[in-house]
Amino acid sequence: MAITLEDLAKHLELSVFGDAWVEITHVAPLDKARDGALAFLTNRHYRRYLATTGASAVILTADDLPFCRTNALVSPNPALTYSRAVRLLTPEVSLAAGIHPSAVVSPLAKIDPSSRIGAQVVVDEAVVVEAGCDVGPGSYLARGAWIGEGTRLVARVFIGHDVKVGRNCLIQPGAAIGGDGFGFARDQQAWERIPQLGTVRIGDRVEIGSNTCIDRGALEDTIIEEGVKLDNLIQIGHNVRIGAHTIVAGSTGIAGSTKIGACCQIGGMVGIVGHIEIADHVTITGRSMVARSIHTPGIYSGGMPSDHAARWRRNTARFRQLDEMADRLHIIEKTLEKD
Amino acid sequence: MAITLEDLAKHLELSVFGDAWVEITHVAPLDKARDGALAFLTNRHYRRYLATTGASAVILTADDLPFCRTNALVSPNPALTYSRAVRLLTPEVSLAAGIHPSAVVSPLAKIDPSSRIGAQVVVDEAVVVEAGCDVGPGSYLARGAWIGEGTRLVARVFIGHDVKVGRNCLIQPGAAIGGDGFGFARDQQAWERIPQLGTVRIGDRVEIGSNTCIDRGALEDTIIEEGVKLDNLIQIGHNVRIGAHTIVAGSTGIAGSTKIGACCQIGGMVGIVGHIEIADHVTITGRSMVARSIHTPGIYSGGMPSDHAARWRRNTARFRQLDEMADRLHIIEKTLEKD
Amino acid sequence: MAITLEDLAKHLELSVFGDAWVEITHVAPLDKARDGALAFLTNRHYRRYLATTGASAVILTADDLPFCRTNALVSPNPALTYSRAVRLLTPEVSLAAGIHPSAVVSPLAKIDPSSRIGAQVVVDEAVVVEAGCDVGPGSYLARGAWIGEGTRLVARVFIGHDVKVGRNCLIQPGAAIGGDGFGFARDQQAWERIPQLGTVRIGDRVEIGSNTCIDRGALEDTIIEEGVKLDNLIQIGHNVRIGAHTIVAGSTGIAGSTKIGACCQIGGMVGIVGHIEIADHVTITGRSMVARSIHTPGIYSGGMPSDHAARWRRNTARFRQLDEMADRLHIIEKTLEKD
Incomplete structure (x- = not known):
């Protein structure tokens, strides 16, 4: 697929600087781009590549424009512009709708004919799959x-009974949505499972990473x-609530009944205990x-930076x-x- | 399903305070319960809801009884009573026994006719599935x-070769029981796998969370x-032994050959190194x-609580x-x- | 299978001390070995078992030989010798090549006839499976x-589109190789996915643990x-590069675009931020x-050892x-x- 820079700019509602007739065929990293490539610059650290890039055009901010020696698309948000340009340059493969013959679909499930049910998928009774869905192999x-x-x-995604997944979500391989919550009552020295009667409700445009787990609620959802x-390998306990547009990096764990606000940014390997509340617009750096x-928006940290082993050992001994x-x-x- | 509070009390061997003839149809959270609902109170923090709850009855301790304005079931262990009441109110769906036609079962496997082998399950030779089991789809x-x-x-559970799983266990989606242990011998600068000849043996009434991994032993089990x-996303290395009734929260990792005692409580995201021993009745708080x-029962901690990012940065600099x-x-x- | 100690020694190019005609039938731990067993000693801590072991032979270093009262194979690297002896004693089950009838294989895939495609496997178009592969059930x-x-x-392994896996690799159950990287552009308060156009390339003799995730690159691989x-449950972000012969223990996470050198040893639950570089021959201890x-080879640490809860609480309060x-x-x- 080829498109002139002018047409691309028109689609993206941006201005071209330089040759508007150059043809763009693909995207490439700034430092490795060649003829036909569209590159982008978001990090001032890489501005030096503007002098030598072979890209046919670069998406950049007005601030970086003076340093650019090739054609440019000026955008207030180059990453977002890049993301949209990629979608224009690589039209999505149209879905081969229908139910694969190897899938096992209950006659009591309701599958929209515009959706695809992949090979080896299993669909139980009373399931609803709305229009334009793609249920990948082994789910x-x-x-x-x-x-x-x-x-x-x-x-290979698991969606537990009665779980509701919103529109335009993307769920990566191995995610387990709606396993039983981890709730037990003590019975002498043993533990007895408390039935988990809630489910999981997921809004629109949610993305869930590979092998991430979201447990169903105990009584509520x-x-x-x-x-x-x-991101991947995240653990979400039962009855957690995560507010809109919050983003969570890999290997983080959120224990049961915790409520997290909207528009938070939570780093990787963060551990959040149960039964607490985090306000909107809170940033928590990795490993906290x-x-x-x-209760107050802001940036919070808790990760100890590593050190040479010998010095670390002396300091941790003093910490005691x-x-x-x-x-x-x-x-x-x-x-x-x-x- | 509806049951009088009196009948419920009889089944649970507890005493009713208030109207024994009220009908219970379901369970609900104390603060949201309405007519027909059975609620429970385990946390003094929520005692204030006793004044306003719409529940037809509440399970509570004798201490909380004076504050209750509706009917009550008095129990020394409300969580356990609640758990059992739920089971009475929601009879389990009886299992549709038999082997799903899409399952691939070796003729040399022995499947009890009272068990269910779900869709897309694969069962190799010499496997034994005892009575009343439910092997879910894709396992x-x-x-x-x-x-x-x-x-x-x-x-979607993986059970490796020769792994023994006890009676009345519950294993959540994506769990991998019996992958190879992580054992290598150095060969110059490369690493050569040491064959893992042991297996995994799991006792009765064990529960294993979603995407949790338990490796098979190197020489022993x-x-x-x-x-x-x-819980979910736990990593158990080869030759680990975990004692009876120990409970482990999500995202924890236990390295190879470590022995953990009975009746321990291990929090989330705890990391335990290999080749050590932990006594019975040890509690380890989250993130340690x-x-x-x-060697001594007690409570042990190791998680650093997070702080405002600026102050955290200054303090970690001083830690060095x-x-x-x-x-x-x-x-x-x-x-x-x-x- | 039985083999004389002499024959074993010949295969392994090592010297026998003691009775070369003794028959070896299996391997066993030093302290539990009986007649016919081959044991090994790598840890001086267990040297005392040499006095009482029932093993027919022990693999050990020349240093430990004087303490051995049974037959011995002297090796400069007992773990490696043991690993190879096991392979001699337990010949691998030969693979039943061919495509299982329940597998769904695209006619446009190229499967070498010497490979096995297991039950319930799904193979899309343009896939190549070279000779002698074993693609296990549900992959x-x-x-x-x-x-x-x-x-x-x-x-149950997931291999994403266009992912290249090298020769003689071993990938454990539930691993997800080639899910989408976690890259988003901000669009007002929402996040928009940046298409992940790269893939994952895996070299020869790589091993990947259960439920480990490796994301595909954003633009490059x-x-x-x-x-x-x-090891198991590791998270590898997009555009990470890990150098040859580096070994990483369980539950570790490596964020996007980080480059790790060759021959590194990275402990369990380590968190490595994105966009950094780690030199060759770096050791990072667990939980850092x-x-x-x-930039400098050496040993680095960052894990805080746990303590009695009361003292820990006092010390963390002071840390603030x-x-x-x-x-x-x-x-x-x-x-x-x-x-």
């Missing part, structure tokens, strides 16, 4: 699951609001442990004496005051 | 696996004793790193100087002693 | 995937070089957070005041200097 939709219009399950983006509610050190410091101050 | 039981009576594999409860054996600070403190003390 | 190879000679996918060993590039403590310490020093 399993349990009784009563509901998949909204235009949603794609890449492959676990809720992931619209536009939430979850959040043990209390956060830190409270005692603080007491000693206080005694010295008292002594000096008296002098 | 795979490799050669020689053994599944004890009444055990349920929800869906990895052992999960009866009643152990494992356990690097040495623990902590050993030096301790030395300076010592010098000051010596100086003052001399004075 | 899915998307369009254009390429599996090198002798590679084994144990079961994610690269795992030859001989890399990845690596937030900056590491550490920067202030440092200032107070400095003031005291100034005061004393003046005196």
Whole structure:
């Protein structure tokens, strides 16, 4: 597929600087781009590549334009423009609708004829798959699951019974949505499972990463609001609620009944304890442990940066004496005051 | 399904306070319960809802009874009573026994006729599935696996060759039980796999969460004793042994050859190094790193609570100087002693 | 299978000490070995078992030989020798080549007739499976995937479109190779997916653990070089590159665009931020957070060892005041200097 820079600019409602008739055929990284390539610049660190890039055009901000020696598309948000240009340059493969003969679909499920049910998929009774969905190979939709219009399950996804997935969601391989929550009552020294009667409700345009797990609620539902983006290997406990447009990086865990606000940014490997609340617009940097509610927007951290092993060992040994050190410091101050 | 509070109390061997003839049809959260609902109270924090709940009855302790304005079931363990009441109110769907025509079952496997083998399941030779099991869609039981009576594999579960799973276990979607242990011998700069000849043995009433992994042993077996409860995304290395009734929260990792006692409670995202021992009745709070054996029951912690990013940054910078600070403190003390 | 110690030694090119005619039938742990067993000793801690072992022979170093009372194979690398002896004693089950009738294989895929495609596998068009591969039950190879000679996918493995897997790799159950990278552009308060156009390229003799995830690159490819060993539940972001023979323990996460050198050893639950570089021959101990590039080989740590909960609480409370403590310490020093 080839498109002139002018046509691309028209679609994206942006201005061209330079030769509007140059043909764009693909995208490429700024430092490796050749003829026909569209590149983009979002990080000032790479501005130096503007001098040498072989790209036919570069998407950049007005600030970076003076440094550009090739053609340019000026955008207030180059990453977003790039994302949309890619979609124009690589039209999506149209879905081969229909139910693969190897799929096992209950006659009591309702599958829109415009959707694809892939090979080896299993669909139980009372499942609804709306229009334009793609249920990838090896997925399993349990009784009563509901998949909204235009949603794609890449492959081998588990959707538990009665789970509701919104429209235009994207769920990566191995995700498990709607396993039982981890709730037990003590019975002497043993633990007895508390039946998990809630389900999971997922809003529109939510993305869920590979092998991420979202447990169903105990009595009420676990809720992931619209536009939430979850990376791989994330653990979401029962009755958690995540507000709209919050983004969570990989290997993070959120324990049961915690409520997270809208538009939060949560780094990788963060651990958030159960039964707390986090306000809207909170940023939590990677590797933090959040043990209390956060009521004020802002940036919070909790990851200890690593060090040379020998120095680290000495410092962690001292950490075990830190409270005692603080007491000693206080005694010295008292002594000096008296002098 | 409806049942009088009196009948419910009789089944549960508890006493009714209030109207024994009220009809219970379902369970609901205390603050949202309406007519026909049974609620429960375990957390004093929610005692205030007793004044306004619309529940037809509440399960609570004798201590909370004076605050209750509706009917009550008094129990020494409300969570356990609730759990059992739910089972009475929601009779389990009886299993449609038999092998789904899409399943691939070796003629050399032994499947009890009372068990269900779901759609797209694969069962290799020499597998035994005892009575009353439910092997959910897309699961795979490799050669020689053994599944004890009444055990349920929800869906897409992997059971490696020769793995033994006990009775009345519950294994959530995507769990991988019996992958190869992570054992290598150095060969110059490369690593050569050491064959993993052991297997995994899982006791009765064990629960295993979604996408949790338990590796097979190197020479001897990895052992999960009866009643152990494992949450989602947990990593259990080869030759680990976990004692009876120990409970482990999500995203925790236990490295190879570590032995954990009985009745331990291990929080989420805990990391336990290999080749150590942890005594019975040890509690480890979330996010701890356990690097040495623990011989004494008690509570152990290791998670650093997060803070405002700016203050956190300053404090972690100082942490790099902590050993030096301790030395300076010592010098000051010596100086003052001399004075 | 039985073999004399002499024959075993000949195959392994090692010397026998003691009775060369003794028959070896299996391997066993040093402390539990009986007649016919071959054991091995790599850890001085277990040297005491040499006095009492019932093994017919023990693999050990020349240093440990004087303490051995049974027959011995002396090796400079007992673990490697043991690994190879096991392979001699337990000949691999020969693969039943061919495509299982329940598998769904595109007529446009190219499957070498010496390979096995297991039950319920799905293979899309333009996939290539080279000679001697074993694609285990429930796996899915998307369009254009390429599996090198002798590679084994144990079961339920996801290989995304156009992913290249090298020769003699071993991929454990549930691994997801080639899901979409986690890349989004902001669009007002929402996030819009940036199409992930790269793929994943995996070298020869790579091993990937259960439920581990490796995301495809955004524009260029994610690269795992030859001989890399990845444990279970590891998260590898888009555009990461891991150098040859690097080994990574379980539950570790490596964020996008980070480059890791060759021959590194990375412990469990390590978190490595995105866009940094780690040199060759770097060791990172378990639970470290690596937030900056590491340019020098060596050992780096970042895991805080846990403590009794009460002391831990006191010390972490003081940690919040550490920067202030440092200032107070400095003031005291100034005061004393003046005196």
